[in-house]
Amino acid sequence: MAAGAKEMNKTNRKYRYGMVIDLDACTGCGACVVACAVENNVAPAPAKVNDRTSITLMRVFQVKDPAPMPARKTVFVPMMCMQCDDPPCEHVCPQQAVELDPRTGIVDQMVQRCFGCRYCMAACPYHARYFNWFDPEWPAGMEQTLNPAVAPRMRGVVEKCDLCHGRFHEAQDRAALEGSDNITYQPACAESCPAQAIRIGDLQNPEDPIQDQIRKPETFQFLVKLGTKPKMFYQSRRGWVKRLAERASPNGNSNRRDA
Amino acid sequence: MRSGFFFFAGAALMLLGGWVGLPKALYKQQAQPLDFTHKAHVVKAEMDCTSCHDFRQDGSFAGIPRIDNCAACHAEPVGTTANEKKLVEKYVTPEKEIGWLVYSRQPINTRFSHAIHVRKAELKCERCHGEHGKTETLRPFEYNVVSGYSRDIWGRSISRLRRASHEGMKMDDCMDCHKEKGAEAGCLGCHR
Numbered sequence: 143m144a145a146g147a148k149e150m151n152k153t154n155r156k157y158r159y160g161m162v163i164d165l166d167a168c169t170g171c172g173a174c175v176v177a178c179a180v181e182n183n184v185a186p187a188p189a190k191v192n193d194r195t196s197i198t199l200m201r202v203f204q205v206k207d208p209a210p211m212p213a214r215k216t217v218f219v220p221m222m223c224m225q226c227d228d229p230p231c232e233h234v235c236p237q238q239a240v241e242l243d244p245r246t247g248i249v250d251q252m253v254q255r256c257f258g259c260r261y262c263m264a265a266c267p268y269h270a271r272y273f274n275w276f277d278p279e280w281p282a283g284m285e286q287t288l289n290p291a292v293a294p295r296m297r298g299v300v301e302k303c304d305l306c307h308g309r310f311h312e313a314q315d316r317a318a319l320e321g322s323d324n325i326t327y328q329p330a331c332a333e334s335c336p337a338q339a340i341r342i343g344d345l346q347n348p349e350d351p352i353q354d355q356i357r358k359p360e361t362f363q364f365l366v367k368l369g370t371k372p373k374m375f376y377q378s379r380r381g382w383v384k385r386l387a388e389r390a391s392p393n394g395n396s397n398r399r400d401a
Numbered sequence: 402m403r404s405g406f407f408f409f410a411g412a413a414l415m416l417l418g419g420w421v422g423l424p425k426a427l428y429k430q431q432a433q434p435l436d437f438t439h440k441a442h443v444v445k446a447e448m449d450c451t452s453c454h455d456f457r458q459d460g461s462f463a464g465i466p467r468i469d470n471c472a473a474c475h476a477e478p479v480g481t482t483a484n485e486k487k488l489v490e491k492y493v494t495p496e497k498e499i500g501w502l503v504y505s506r507q508p509i510n511t512r513f514s515h516a517i518h519v520r521k522a523e524l525k526c527e528r529c530h531g532e533h534g535k536t537e538t539l540r541p542f543e544y545n546v547v548s549g550y551s552r553d554i555w556g557r558s559i560s561r562l563r564r565a566s567h568e569g570m571k572m573d574d575c576m577d578c579h580k581e582k583g584a585e586a587g588c589l590g591c592h593r
Contacts, residue, residue: 243587250589254510293510293593307589315514318521319460 158247158346160373167339170218177334185278223270223303224372231262462515502542
């Protein structure tokens with residue numbers, strides 16, 4: 143057993159997963175949003191939901207620059223949990239249902255512990271958390287499309303992006319069997335993006351290709367001034383897009399996609 | 402004095418009733434669809450666990466064996482027992498799966514990788530499943546009427562005081578072993 147224990151320790155290599163999203167490449171097609179919902183067993187929304195009560199673990203905001211029409215430009219901003227290194231949602235949770243996993247840098251949500259107070263939703267500056275207002279229901283036959291690697295959530299709890307943890311588990315198994323300690327995987331959003339605008343990497347690994355990306359001058363992060371240390375990076379060579387990053391809300395007071 | 406005696410006698414009676422009755426009320430029994438003797442397969446046929454409970458080529462655990470696994474040897478009865486006759490007639494010939502009730506089935510939000518535990522950490526099957534391979538008959542499947550979980554998750558002993566090292570598959574039981582081996586994982590290490 144001692145040998146086994148040693149083996150296990152070896153695999154406890156630490157990661158700090160982060161993503162780089164190229165806003166100049168993003169066409170706003172929304173494939174990532176669909177892939178995310180399918181991967182994470184997000185149930186089809188009942189007819190009565192609205193923008194506030196539906197669940198989209200990631201969404202694509204459309205932001206327009208203020209210029210008048212012929213010169214007006216648009217950018218699409220895919221937004222999901224920023225996997226902050228100092229997550230406000232973790233600090234406010236009275237149930238300790240939120241945990242910054244020190245081994246992966248992923249902010250975990252334990253829905254079994256969550257009792258639905260929604261403090262974390264109020265605390266999250268990125269609106270990356272969603273409350274289950276309704277029990278998830280799949281139309282007859284559609285339950286067969288469920289992903290067995292992800293447990294569905296019930297009514298009354300908050301859920302969020304956990305960087306496709308089911309895929310992480312699979313990658314962990316694969317690495318273990320290959321005898322390697324290098325766990326690499328693609329979340330559903332990154333895999334589905336036809337423009338390859340979303341890329342994942344290990345921020346802790348100095349040899350990861352993501353390091354070159356985050357050092358580029360066009361790379362920025364949203365709301366850095368709040369000090370939550372997000373691990374999602376965005377890229378754009380357009381000045382007005384970069385200036386978005388410090389605005390409280392991309393479209394004034396509304397965070398609706400079509401506002 | 403007299404009333405005190407009745408009070409304590411009554412309390413003891415209630416406690417005893419609860420101690421004996423509650424496990425019976427809490428767990429319901431269900432018979433396995435077919436009686437299976439692990440012992441005959443392990444001792445007489447000299448097989449080991451992985452002969453039937455095998456790993457796929459990619460290293461993942463294939464779980465409870467399917468009927469074609471049985472059919473490989475039992476296309477025709479090789480012995481004389483009534484159970485084997487039932488197996489061949491009811492399941493192998495019509496190619497029907499046996500609806501085994503899985504003692505060790507974990508709740509849906511639990512992720513357990515046999516690949517990591519058995520292949521990499523080299524744990525023995527018996528560490529968690531006990532001496533199941535030496536049993537001559539399949540005990541009835543017992544499940545908690547409230548949660549629907551198999552009784553093996555909690556373990557046979559309701560008090561959990563004198564339980565065997567393999568007994569119990571609760572989160573605490575996993576955590577104890579993980580702590581002991583210095584392989585602590587975060588919440589989503591084992592949940593999904």
